[in-house]
Amino acid sequence: MDTASYDLLSTAVLMLDTEGSIRHANTAAEELFGLSRRLLSGRPVHELFGADSGLAERLPDALGGKFGILRQDLRIQRGVDHMAVGLALVPLHRQPWAALLEVRVLEHHLLLDRHRQLSKELKNQRESLRNLAHEVKNPLGGIRGAAQLLESELDDSDLHEYTQVIIAEADRLAALVDRLIAPQGGPLQKTRFNIHELCERVYTLVSIEFPGIDMVRDYDASVPDISGDFSRLLQALLNIVRNAAQALTEARMESTPRLVLRTRIGRQLLLAEHQAKLGIVVSVIDNGPGVPDDLRDKIFHPLVTGRASGTGLGLSLVQEFVQQHGGIVEFDSRPLHTEFRMILPLEQIG
Numbered sequence: 373m374d375t376a377s378y379d380l381l382s383t384a385v386l387m388l389d390t391e392g393s394i395r396h397a398n399t400a401a402e403e404l405f406g407l408s409r410r411l412l413s414g415r416p417v418h419e420l421f422g423a424d425s426g427l428a429e430r431l432p433d434a435l436g437g438k439f440g441i442l443r444q445d446l447r448i449q450r451g452v453d454h455m456a457v458g459l460a461l462v463p464l465h466r467q468p469w470a471a472l473l474e475v476r477v478l479e480h481h482l483l484l485d486r487h488r489q490l491s492k493e494l495k496n497q498r499e500s501l502r503n504l505a506h507e508v509k510n511p512l513g514g515i516r517g518a519a520q521l522l523e524s525e526l527d528d529s530d531l532h533e534y535t536q537v538i539i540a541e542a543d544r545l546a547a548l549v550d551r552l553i554a555p556q557g558g559p560l561q562k563t564r565f566n567i568h569e570l571c572e573r574v575y576t577l578v579s580i581e582f583p584g585i586d587m588v589r590d591y592d593a594s595v596p597d598i599s600g601d602f603s604r605l606l607q608a609l610l611n612i613v614r615n616a617a618q619a620l621t622e623a624r625m626e627s628t629p630r631l632v633l634r635t636r637i638g639r640q641l642l643l644a645e646h647q648a649k650l651g652i653v654v655s656v657i658d659n660g661p662g663v664p665d666d667l668r669d670k671i672f673h674p675l676v677t678g679r680a681s682g683t684g685l686g687l688s689l690v691q692e693f694v695q696q697h698g699g700i701v702e703f704d705s706r707p708l709h710t711e712f713r714m715i716l717p718l719e720q721i722g
């Protein structure tokens with residue numbers, strides 16, 4: 373790789389000579405240290421990391437290849453702030469430089485860990501809920517059957533009101549149980565399609581269901597085709613758009629309820645397991661009241677709902693389906709502007 377190619381990397385890279393002095397810094401390194409290439413070059417690299425990093429002492433051996441790749445986490449000063457970074461020093465052989473030092477900002481890793489942790493938690497929760505639902509299903513059938521029998525034996529038709537309540541409530545619970553049990557894990561039925569076919573389906577369905585909402589399509593026609601499970605992604609996007617439409621309908625608003633369905637190509641995307649060079653970002657933006665503050669941290673959890681008639685399964689399913697495609701769902705919300713983004717990685721193209 374020549375030095376210009378290093379400039380394309382988002383990770384800071386410093387090239388070192390046999391003395392451990394900086395010979396070249398890429399653009400990301402200039403940004404990270406807040407110093408120009410000219411000021412960085414010629415400087416002993418350990419100076420950037422302070423004396424207690426112990427780097428000066430370890431450097432000769434590391435450059436000599438004694439540790440293989442030397443990895444070390446430490447804190448560096450940037451302005452008045454400290455920042456956690458992870459170093460990886462890779463000795464090079466028969467190259468113009470003796471070694472390459474990669475410096476990563478650790479917030480990134482922490483974020484990934486948090487994301488992984490959260491999705492593991494959600495997965496466990498969904499599993500326990502499914503188990504519980506299975507347990508509830510059988511006795512529920514019994515209760516309903518018994519209420520029907522009882523009704524047929526009751527002479528006083530006034531009392532039928534009560535048995536009807538039992539039957540109706542048992543049916544409501546059974547519907548919920550069925551949604552919880554519905555298999556969502558099976559292998560993906562992948563086909564190749566354009567994301568806009570999916571968006572158009574959602575657009576049609578939701579504009580019929582919510583005629584009072586001004587739905588705007590803002591597509592980037594250059595978005596390449598994606599390989600995925602059409603029906604699961606359709607369900608995912610539909611759940612997100614329905615939520616937005618419901619939020620708009622239920623709120624008493626002064627401005628016209630408006631929903632934007634937007635597609636864009638995204639670059640250097642931070643996903644759950646890795647960073648993707650290229651992906652599709654589908655945004656659903658509404659000008660409703662916003663996600664209630666007390667729900668913000670948990671709306672992706674199953675059975676969490678802010679609506680009287682909601683079951684709280686919509687977003688949990690979205691999360692599951694999008695994750696099966698290696699993607700993520702995220703949101704920002706404030707009054708009059710809520711944006712849910714479904715980010716799907718694209719395979720390497722070109």
Ligand SMILES: Nc1ncnc2c1ncn2[C@@H]1O[C@H](COP(=O)(O)OP(=O)(O)OP(=O)(O)O)[C@@H](O)[C@H]1O
Pocket residue numbers: 611615616617619658660661662663664667671672676677678679681682683684685686687688710
């Ligand atoms: N665009 C939005 N604006 C405001 N609140 C939202 C929006 N999207 C989701 N929410 C909040 O998140 C909650 C959880 O959504 P989720 O889709 O998981 O469940 P639900 O819509 O309540 O029920 P279900 O989808 O199972 O019918 C909603 O009840 C609502 O309070």
Ligand SMILES: [Mg+2]
Pocket residue numbers: 611614615682685686687
């Ligand atoms: Mg919903």
